[in-house]
Amino acid sequence: xxxxxxxxxxxxxxxxxxxxxxxxxxxxxxxxxxxxxxxxxxxxxxxxxxxxxxxxxxxxxxxxxxxxxxxxxxxxxxxxxxxxxxxxxxxxxxxxxxxxxxxxxxxxxxxxxxxxxxxxxxxxxxxxxxxxxxxxxxxxxxxxxxxxxxxxxxxxxxxxxxxxxxxxxxxxxxxxxxxxxxxxxxxxxxxxxxxxxxxxxxxxxxxxxxxxxxxxxxxxxxxxxxxxxxxxxxxxxxxxxxxxxxxxxxxxxxxxxxxxxxxxxxxxxxxxxxxxxxxxxxxxxxxxxxxxxxxxxxxxxxxxxxxxxxxxxxxxxxxxxxxxxx
Numbered sequence: 064x065x066x067x068x069x070x071x072x073x074x075x076x077x078x079x080x081x082x083x084x085x086x087x088x089x090x091x092x093x094x095x096x097x098x099x100x101x102x103x104x105x106x107x108x109x110x111x112x113x114x115x116x117x118x119x120x121x122x123x124x125x126x127x128x129x130x131x132x133x134x135x136x137x138x139x140x141x142x143x144x145x146x147x148x149x150x151x152x153x154x155x156x157x158x159x160x161x162x163x164x165x166x167x168x169x170x171x172x173x174x175x176x177x178x179x180x181x182x183x184x185x186x187x188x189x190x191x192x193x194x195x196x197x198x199x200x201x202x203x204x205x206x207x208x209x210x211x212x213x214x215x216x217x218x219x220x221x222x223x224x225x226x227x228x229x230x231x232x233x234x235x236x237x238x239x240x241x242x243x244x245x246x247x248x249x250x251x252x253x254x255x256x257x258x259x260x261x262x263x264x265x266x267x268x269x270x271x272x273x274x275x276x277x278x279x280x281x282x283x284x285x286x287x288x289x290x291x292x293x294x295x296x297x298x299x300x301x302x303x304x305x306x307x308x309x310x311x312x313x314x315x316x317x318x319x320x321x322x323x324x325x326x327x328x329x330x331x332x333x334x335x336x337x338x339x340x341x342x343x344x345x346x347x348x349x350x351x352x353x354x355x356x357x358x359x360x361x362x363x364x365x366x367x368x369x370x371x372x373x374x375x376x377x378x379x380x381x382x383x384x385x386x387x388x389x
Contacts, residue, residue, distance in 0.1 A: 080115065080119070084125070167185070168363060189202075211345065238348075240346045240382075241296045241298055243317035253280065254280065344368055
C-alpha cells in the first residue's frame with residue numbers, strides 16, 4: 064500500500080482491540096512499528112489519535128498511512144509434507160467417527176493450526192481424515208499445542224456450520240482434567256476473571272484485565288490432592304478464551320503442573336518421575352446435534368499424565384462420568 068487508505072470497521076470486528084485489528088489485516092506489520100504510527104498520529108480513528116489497546120466499534124473509520132515499505136513480506140516457506148508416520152499417528156488418534164463428525168485424542172505437543180515456525184499441525188493433515196467423502200474435513204475449535212485431549216473435526220460443510228453454531232451458542236460442554244501445584248482454596252467454585260491478550264518476547268500471552276479484557280468464566284472442582292503438594296482438578300470453561308484455564312489456575316494460586324508460561328518455577332516438576340510437560344487434558348466433550356442426538360466423547364489420558372496420576376495415587380476410575388459433577 065503506497066498511499067493513505069481509509070477502512071471501515073466491520074460489524075464482525077466490533078469490540079476488537081486496535082492492535083488485533085491490524086494483526087488481522089496487516090499480519091506483517093511489526094508491533095513496534097504499529098506503536099510508532101499510533102504514537103505519531105499517522106494512524107487515526109474517526110480523525111482522532113488512538114492507542115493499540117483502543118476497542119473499536121463497528122462503522123468507525125481507520126486512517127492507514129503507507130506502510131508497505133515498512134513491513135517487508137518475508138520469503139514464503141513451504142511447509143514440509145506430512146510423513147506416513149504423522150498420518151498413521153493422526154488416524155490412530157481417532158476415538159469417535161460418524162458420517163459428519165470425527166473426534167481425535169490430540170497428542171500433547173501437536174499444534175492444531177500453523178503459525179510462526181509451526182509447520183507440522185493437524186490443519187495441514189486433514190486430507191488424511193477425508194476417507195472418501197467429497198468435503199475436506201474442517202476444524203471447528205482449537206486446543207493449545209501442549210494441551211491433549213478431545214478435538215472435534217467436522218466432516219461436511221453442513222456439520223461445520225452446525226457445530227460452529229453450537230459452540231457460539233455455548234450448548235456444548237467441555238470438561239478438562241488438570242494437575243495443579245498446591246491445593247486451591249476453596250476446593251471448588253467459579254472463577255470469573257476477564258482476560259486480555261498481549262504480545263511478548265515469548266509469543267502471545269494472556270493476562271487478567273477487568274478493564275480491557277473479555278469475560279472469562281470457569282467452573283472448577285478438586286477431585287483429590289496429595290498432601291497439599293498437588294491437586295487433581297476438573298475444570299469446565301463456560302467461555303472459550305485463549306489460555307483461559309491456564310491463567311485461571313494461576314489466579315487461584317495453583318498453576319497447572321508443567322506450565323512454564325504461566326506457572327514458572329512453581330509449576331515446573333522437580334522430581335525425576337514427573338514429566339516436564341503441561342498436565343492439562345481435554346477429557347470430554349458433549350455436543351448436541353440437530354434432531355436431538357447428543358454426541359459424548361471421552362479421551363484417555365496421555366502417557367505422561369497417566370504416570371503422574373499413578374505417582375500420586377490418583378484413581379482416574381473415580382471420575383467415570385466427567386459431566387456428573389463438573
